[in-house]
Amino acid sequence: MKSDVELRIDEVRRALLEAVLSNEPLTIVKAPPGSGKTRLTLDAAALLLDEKARVAIVAQTNSQADDICRRFVEDFGANVVRFHSGTGLRPSGLPDGVQLVSKSAWLPTGPIVAVGTSAKWGLTGIPAARFDWLLVDEAWQLSYADFMLMQKVAPRFVMVGDPGQILPVVSIDASRWEVADTPPHRPAPQILIEQHEQTQPRVLELPATWRLPPDSALVVNEFYDFKFESAVGPGERSFSIGQREGKSEYDPVIEMLESGSMVGVTLPTPEGGPPLEEDREVAVAAAELVRRILSSDVTLRIDGEDRALEAADIGMVATHRVMNTRMREALPPPVASEIMVDTTERWQGLQRPIMIAIHPVSGVTDPGVFDLETQRLCVMASRHQIGLIIVTRDHLPRTLHELTPSATQHPGRPDASGDGREKHEQFWGDLERAGRVVAL
Amino acid sequence: MKSRDVAERLRAYAEGRPLPSGATITVPIAEPEDRIVLSFVRMGGESLPWGIGYQLGEDPPVLLSAPDGRQRDPVGDMCAELSKVLCGFLGSPLLTGEAVDPDNPPPLPLRQIWVPNRSHIEMIHLLNLRYSRTQYGDPARSLILRALGRASGFLFRESEREGQATVIDASAVLRDHFVFPADDMRQQHLGFLLAMMNTDGSFDERMQAAEAAEEFSVSHTLTPELERDELSPLVEAFNKAEGDGGAEVQAAASAAVGEIIDAENRRRIDLVNESIALLMKDARQENKGAAELAEDSIRERDCYYRWQETTGALDGDVLPHLTTSALTDGVPASASKRYYRMLAASDKASVCLLHDDPELQKVAVAEGDAIKGTLAAVSRAPSLKSDSDTEVEVWRVEASASLPSRIREGAKLCLAGSPDHDCIVTEVAVDGETRVLSIEPDKKLAGSLQVEADVLLLPASVAFFGIKKGKEAKNSDGPGAWLTHAQPGRPRRRGLNGPDVLERVEELRGS
Numbered sequence: 001m002k003s004d005v006e007l008r009i010d011e012v013r014r015a016l017l018e019a020v021l022s023n024e025p026l027t028i029v030k031a032p033p034g035s036g037k038t039r040l041t042l043d044a045a046a047l048l049l050d051e052k053a054r055v056a057i058v059a060q061t062n063s064q065a066d067d068i069c070r071r072f073v074e075d076f077g078a079n080v081v082r083f084h085s086g087t088g089l090r091p092s093g094l095p096d097g098v099q100l101v102s103k104s105a106w107l108p109t110g111p112i113v114a115v116g117t118s119a120k121w122g123l124t125g126i127p128a129a130r131f132d133w134l135l136v137d138e139a140w141q142l143s144y145a146d147f148m149l150m151q152k153v154a155p156r157f158v159m160v161g162d163p164g165q166i167l168p169v170v171s172i173d174a175s176r177w178e179v180a181d182t183p184p185h186r187p188a189p190q191i192l193i194e195q196h197e198q199t200q201p202r203v204l205e206l207p208a209t210w211r212l213p214p215d216s217a218l219v220v221n222e223f224y225d226f227k228f229e230s231a232v233g234p235g236e237r238s239f240s241i242g243q244r245e246g247k248s249e250y251d252p253v254i255e256m257l258e259s260g261s262m263v264g265v266t267l268p269t270p271e272g273g274p275p276l277e278e279d280r281e282v283a284v285a286a287a288e289l290v291r292r293i294l295s296s297d298v299t300l301r302i303d304g305e306d307r308a309l310e311a312a313d314i315g316m317v318a319t320h321r322v323m324n325t326r327m328r329e330a331l332p333p334p335v336a337s338e339i340m341v342d343t344t345e346r347w348q349g350l351q352r353p354i355m356i357a358i359h360p361v362s363g364v365t366d367p368g369v370f371d372l373e374t375q376r377l378c379v380m381a382s383r384h385q386i387g388l389i390i391v392t393r394d395h396l397p398r399t400l401h402e403l404t405p406s407a408t409q410h411p412g413r414p415d416a417s418g419d420g421r422e423k424h425e426q427f428w429g430d431l432e433r434a435g436r437v438v439a440l
Numbered sequence: 441m442k443s444r445d446v447a448e449r450l451r452a453y454a455e456g457r458p459l460p461s462g463a464t465i466t467v468p469i470a471e472p473e474d475r476i477v478l479s480f481v482r483m484g485g486e487s488l489p490w491g492i493g494y495q496l497g498e499d500p501p502v503l504l505s506a507p508d509g510r511q512r513d514p515v516g517d518m519c520a521e522l523s524k525v526l527c528g529f530l531g532s533p534l535l536t537g538e539a540v541d542p543d544n545p546p547p548l549p550l551r552q553i554w555v556p557n558r559s560h561i562e563m564i565h566l567l568n569l570r571y572s573r574t575q576y577g578d579p580a581r582s583l584i585l586r587a588l589g590r591a592s593g594f595l596f597r598e599s600e601r602e603g604q605a606t607v608i609d610a611s612a613v614l615r616d617h618f619v620f621p622a623d624d625m626r627q628q629h630l631g632f633l634l635a636m637m638n639t640d641g642s643f644d645e646r647m648q649a650a651e652a653a654e655e656f657s658v659s660h661t662l663t664p665e666l667e668r669d670e671l672s673p674l675v676e677a678f679n680k681a682e683g684d685g686g687a688e689v690q691a692a693a694s695a696a697v698g699e700i701i702d703a704e705n706r707r708r709i710d711l712v713n714e715s716i717a718l719l720m721k722d723a724r725q726e727n728k729g730a731a732e733l734a735e736d737s738i739r740e741r742d743c744y745y746r747w748q749e750t751t752g753a754l755d756g757d758v759l760p761h762l763t764t765s766a767l768t769d770g771v772p773a774s775a776s777k778r779y780y781r782m783l784a785a786s787d788k789a790s791v792c793l794l795h796d797d798p799e800l801q802k803v804a805v806a807e808g809d810a811i812k813g814t815l816a817a818v819s820r821a822p823s824l825k826s827d828s829d830t831e832v833e834v835w836r837v838e839a840s841a842s843l844p845s846r847i848r849e850g851a852k853l854c855l856a857g858s859p860d861h862d863c864i865v866t867e868v869a870v871d872g873e874t875r876v877l878s879i880e881p882d883k884k885l886a887g888s889l890q891v892e893a894d895v896l897l898l899p900a901s902v903a904f905f906g907i908k909k910g911k912e913a914k915n916s917d918g919p920g921a922w923l924t925h926a927q928p929g930r931p932r933r934r935g936l937n938g939p940d941v942l943e944r945v946e947e948l949r950g951s
Binding site: 026089090153172276320321329 | 441442443446600602769770772773775776778779780782783786787808824825841842843844845846849850852864866870872905908909912913915916917918919920921922923924925926928
């Protein structure tokens with residue numbers, strides 16, 4: 001018997017599949033984190049293949065492309081083409097049923113599903129046998145400039161993505177194009193939706209996340225312009241502490257994960273201000289939290305099944321690489337290699353039962369646009385299935401409250417700094433008001 | 441500010457003087473005859489120059505001014521004078537009447553426009569906006585002014601391309617090559633920077649000289665007191681005399697205004713010349729990569745300025761559709777093409793200077809973009825690259841794991857000093873305090889290193905991809921172009937391949 005939320009998810013899935021069957025030329029699906037985006041893309045690909053169509057799938061990284069191939073073969077038992085770079089590393093570890101092709105001329109004719117990165121599709125020559133459909137996974141990471149290069153592939157588009165994810169990486173000053181009709185550096189689906197009068201997309205919204213627990217979904221939803229909830233039912237997820245030795249100042253923090261999924265932890269800000277970029281004390285505190293969790297005989301319940309927590313169930317994230325390095329150094333050596341410690345960008349698309357995050361504004365006393373962008377915080381706050389602990393210096397609420405964001409808003413564009421400050425403040429305020437911030 | 445920059449600035453404070461930053465001079469400096477120093481002064485509230493100063497090579501400076509910066513004709517005359525010099529300097533045959541084949545123009549070396557600071561580049565932008573499409577006044581003059589508008593547009597756009605060597609902001613160049621013991625705001629002032637550099641003695645003595653230099657404006661605006669107390673009465677007298685028919689009074693007022701404004705521009709030009717001299721006598725060598733950046737600047741100028749001008753010269757003027765917008769790129773394909781070219785230029789600028797500058801290399805290692813380690817082992821194994829199935833040399837490089845790293849599997853690196861031979865990272869692992877990389881080097885590098893050799897691997901340039909994508913972005917002949925390349929403001933479904941449903945039903949009706 002499906003729950004109400006599952007039925008609503010099915011409605012969206014059905015709407016997408018009917019849209020592609022009726023040859024709708026542009027469908028955009030807005031999806032919250034952990035809502036089954038890739039599954040949706042694969043569903044559409046399988047159905048179209050069954051209709052004898054030629055389907056191109058665009059992934060944003062090689063590992064995402066490999067993952068899509070793997071899942072397509074596993075889920076549908078059908079063959080798939082991995083269209084890959086001729087000069088980079090050859091994809092490896094893919095199951096039988098995945099055919100590797102590096103030149104467009106070698107792509108099979110007839111109905112196929114071919115998966116490649118946006119860079120590969122963008123730089124390749126026009127295939128002799130063009131495709132009928134282009135399905136874009138993680139579409140909010142595809143810049144409009146990269147999207148333009150897809151013109152040669154197919155006439156119909158399905159774009160599935162998470163609008164809360166980090167915007168496409170821009171390594172130059174792109175302010176020149178901020179007010180252009182089609183800013184090349186901004187996410188393609190965002191522009192296509194903004195220009196809906198011309199593009200007439202069918203826009204669908206997935207209404208639930210399978211990953212986040214209900215209380216987390218409520219907080220994370222603040223970062224989005226559409227409503228979603230958690231599809232996790234009561235009692236399906238839990239964090240239980242067993243026998244542990246002695247006492248630790250981190251125990252009150254860890255114990256809070258038994259009653260809710262998000263906890264904030266503050267360390268006092270040193271007189272004279274926090275250290276710039278590299279805050280060893282915060283990194284050590286994050287690592288100590290991991291050490292204590294691992295020695296607390298924790299039992300996790302995921303989807304109704306209990307099991308003992310292992311080191312690989314924990315992930316750590318910070319926006320700066322130097323902080324990730326310091327956290328990794330501070331981890332106990334036996335588990336350091338089992339725990340993924342990486343930047344927010346690298347965590348996109350991934351999840352762990354327990355996440356430890358360094359707040360992106362910790363140590364930043366004069367936040368700029370980069371610091372106030374909500375996407376990093378949103379990604380950090382949406383990787384966990386059971387519990388998230390966010391560590392920061394205690395100047396954070398004061399810094400956010402007293403900040404007057406600089407006027408960097410471009411005409412007709414959203415106020416990234418002002419909105420970002422407000423959402424950051426709201427996020428931390430939600431934790432404080434719920435009594436879920438512990439001062440160390 | 442990054443912690444490394446803070447540390448460097450504190451060191452400069454501790455030493456009480458500016459300290460060199462980087463081991464090489466990273467900006468190419470053109471020959472004197474290929475340099476123009478350009479300076480502007482404007483009246484408060486106005487967007488066009490009140491006075492222009494320029495100096496071509498070692499010629500004496502030419503100083504132009506209008507009696508009243510609000511009067512468009514005298515200002516237009518002054519700008520037309522600048523146009524004749526600037527457009528010819530940049531290789532436009534439009535105003536010289538020289539017959540040039542657009543696709544095969546005579547070679548022109550790197551030509552540079554040096555300005556005191558960023559505000560003068562903003563004035564160049566304003567000239568572009570004001571004059572690119574002007575039809576005002578005498579047709580011969582408006583043609584010359586349109587040429588200035590286009591040249592200014594090219595210069596402004598080019599000034600925003602990373603690594604370009606055509607428009608040089610003298611104060612930015614000094615900041616790039618020295619660490620000053622001063623806050624960011626004060627470092628915008630060229631006079632301040634030069635006084636800090638050129639004054640001998642203690643920090644206090646240098647600061648005293650710098651503060652004195654700060655009293656005089658170097659931007660395109662004048663010191664308010666000077667404008668209010670000295671210039672305003674003269675302008676008023678000039679305008680009053682115009683109504684009264686006092687030609688002599690007008691001439692006297694105009695000369696007095698000119699004297700003040702000329703002195704202002706002369707001082708700015710002198711400061712720029714001082715900056716050039718300072719860089720030229722610097723003991724540091726010019727970075728070998730700077731020559732590559734100079735070549736790119738020549739190519740960019742010839743492609744995005746000279747070609748249009750020479751084409752236009754054949755018709756007597758440049759057609760409006762060839763006048764690129766100064767603000768943005770209205771057409772999606774143009775915006776994307778330009779965006780990719782800017783990305784490529786940024787990559788090129790950051791990568792090509794690295795190979796010849798140990799200081800920049802240290803920064804790249806500290807940032808995690810490069811890796812410094814030891815070649816721990818060399819073995820042979822089947823290639824993991826897509827285009828090869830032969831056995832190849834594999835390097836095992838070990839480095840400290842205490843530094844951050846953004847190098848992942850699949851990353852392309854190159855050995856310091858060998859930018860043309862890529863090494864591909866096939867595996868990255870952290871073993872305790874050691875970061876271990878498996879690397880498949882370009883076959884030309886096989887056997888080039890001995891075990892235990894120090895290895896410095898720098899990021900390989902990916903500028904090629906940016907250029908290629910930029911070219912691809914212009915193509916709109918594919919089935920998806922109806923959506924990707926449609927002009928803003930126009931319906932996009934009209935061009936979708938396959939008949940419209942109404943057309944289909946009409947066809948059915950007909951059959």
